[in-house]
Amino acid sequence: xxxxxxxxxxxxxxTDRTVEQxxxxxxxxxxxxxxxxxxxxxxxxxxxxxxxxxxxxxAYRCFSQLRNRERxxxxxxxxxxxxxxxxxxxxxxxxxxxxxxxxxxxxRAAGSLTEDLVERERAAHLWTAIDALPEKLRxxxxxxxxxxxxxxxxxxxxxxxxxxxxxxxxxxxxxxxxHLQWMRTAETK
Amino acid sequence: xxxxxxxxxxxxxxxxxxxxxxxxxPSPEFVARVRVRIADASPPAASWFGxxxxxxxxxxxxxxxxxxxxxxxxxxxxxxxTPSVLDSRTFALFSSQTPDLNGRxxxxxAEPASPVPRTHTAAQHESATSRAEPEILVDRRExxxxxxxxxxxxxxxxxxxxxxxxxxxxxxxLPPVVDIEIPAITIDPIAPGTGGEGVRx
Numbered sequence: 421x422x423x424x425x426x427x428x429x430x431x432x433x434x435t436d437r438t439v440e441q442x443x444x445x446x447x448x449x450x451x452x453x454x455x456x457x458x459x460x461x462x463x464x465x466x467x468x469x470x471x472x473x474x475x476x477x478x479a480y481r482c483f484s485q486l487r488n489r490e491r492x493x494x495x496x497x498x499x500x501x502x503x504x505x506x507x508x509x510x511x512x513x514x515x516x517x518x519x520x521x522x523x524x525x526x527x528r529a530a531g532s533l534t535e536d537l538v539e540r541e542r543a544a545h546l547w548t549a550i551d552a553l554p555e556k557l558r559x560x561x562x563x564x565x566x567x568x569x570x571x572x573x574x575x576x577x578x579x580x581x582x583x584x585x586x587x588x589x590x591x592x593x594x595x596x597x598x599h600l601q602w603m604r605t606a607e608t609k
Numbered sequence: 610x611x612x613x614x615x616x617x618x619x620x621x622x623x624x625x626x627x628x629x630x631x632x633x634x635p636s637p638e639f640v641a642r643v644r645v646r647i648a649d650a651s652p653p654a655a656s657w658f659g660x661x662x663x664x665x666x667x668x669x670x671x672x673x674x675x676x677x678x679x680x681x682x683x684x685x686x687x688x689x690x691t692p693s694v695l696d697s698r699t700f701a702l703f704s705s706q707t708p709d710l711n712g713r714x715x716x717x718x719a720e721p722a723s724p725v726p727r728t729h730t731a732a733q734h735e736s737a738t739s740r741a742e743p744e745i746l747v748d749r750r751e752x753x754x755x756x757x758x759x760x761x762x763x764x765x766x767x768x769x770x771x772x773x774x775x776x777x778x779x780x781x782x783l784p785p786v787v788d789i790e791i792p793a794i795t796i797d798p799i800a801p802g803t804g805g806e807g808v809r810x
Contacts, residue, residue: 447643455635469639476643477650546630565627597619 443483446492447476453493453567454500460562461504463547471507475500494577501559549599557592564589 454475458468479486479496486492550558563574571589575582761767 443647447640447647451640451643452635455639456631456633459633460631465633465636469635469642472635472639473643473646477646480647480650542626543630546626561627562631565624565631568628593620593623596623600623 439483439487442487443480446479446489446496450493450496451476454496456566457497457500457562458504460550460566461501461508467507467511468504471503472500475503490576494579497563497577545600545603546596548603549596552599553592553595557588557595560585560588561592561596 451472454472455468458471458475459465462468462471475496478499479492483492486495550561553561559578560574563569563577564571569577571582571586574580574589575585578585758767762769
């Protein structure tokens with residue numbers, strides 16, 4: 421009887437350790453994805469990290485249902501997106517402040533955008549164009565641009581048919597191009 | 610064709626711009642901070658197991674309570690056939706006390722003649738019986754006679770030996786048959802009337 425109890429307890433411990441290891445692997449491979457999804461909505465580094473953290477904690481709490489890699493990533497993307505939208509809605513004033521100053525600050529910190537004023541303006545235009553998209557198109561184009569996801573990967577992340585994602589990406593690109601072109605034309609004039 | 614190529618190039622440049630825009634890396638401490646927050650959170654397996662265990666316990670207790678309630682209620686309803694009621698009725702009939710010959714009649718719902726402490730079950734039964742079955746009445750005189758017979762027999766005042774010893778006579782002695790004398794019947798002719806035959810009177 422005692423041996424059985426020890427064996428049962430041992431199996432629980434082993435299960436816990438396995439779960440911890442699996443979650444650690446998911447965290448390592450999906451942390452940037454969650455952060456970028458949050459950043460695409462909030463455009464504020466610290467807020468994006470907070471939201472991504474929150475999403476990971478929620479994922480950890482129900483990890484027993486999310487042990488499949490694809491399912492975990494899809495769930496994480498949707499949860500992060502939703503949490504980021506909630507954060508953004510709850511803090512409109514910060515959004516207005518960040519739209520100008522934080523973009524430039526993050527661009528400098530990341531080093532991805534040059535110090536060139538023109539580049540910063542182009543980035544600001546692009547964010548404005550992205551914000552003008554409907555949410556369905558926005559999430560599709562953001563996911564396709566993060567980590568080089570192709571159509572099938574975006575379809576899996578959003579749990580949508582590939583055809584739907586393809587058409588949404590097409591429409592999103594068209595609208596972005598039109599919007600950018602219009603803004604640049606207006607600037608030139 | 611040129612327009613298509615220009616569109617393609619625009620798509621490519623747009624994608625490059627988007628990738629640059631969204632290619633922001635989290636801070637190096639980000640993953641470490643997530644680990645710290647997760648360490649503070651409850652472990653998933655334990656919490657899931659605990660919640661499941663609590664839910665199962667609640668369901669089990671509710672099921673036991675429901676079954677106990679149903680059995681208790683049904684037990685009260687089926688009480689008419691229980692022996693406690695029959696005991697009280699029997700006690701009323703075969704009590705060692707002297708019956709009240711001038712007393713009331715006996716009925717199922719009537720109290721016993723002797724001061725027997727009524728139990729709660731008997732009271733419940735009576736109320737249940739009055740709801741479930743029609744009341745059966747026995748004639749008072751018959752009840753008194755039966756009681757008198759029973760207690761008289763017990764106390765030796767009535768001897769039933771002759772009654773038990775009495776047998777039905779094997780051959781019945783019949784009185785002799787006497788012939789019945791029937792006198793001859795004589796019918797006198799009807800006297801004719803004064804008028805002639807066929808004459809209307």
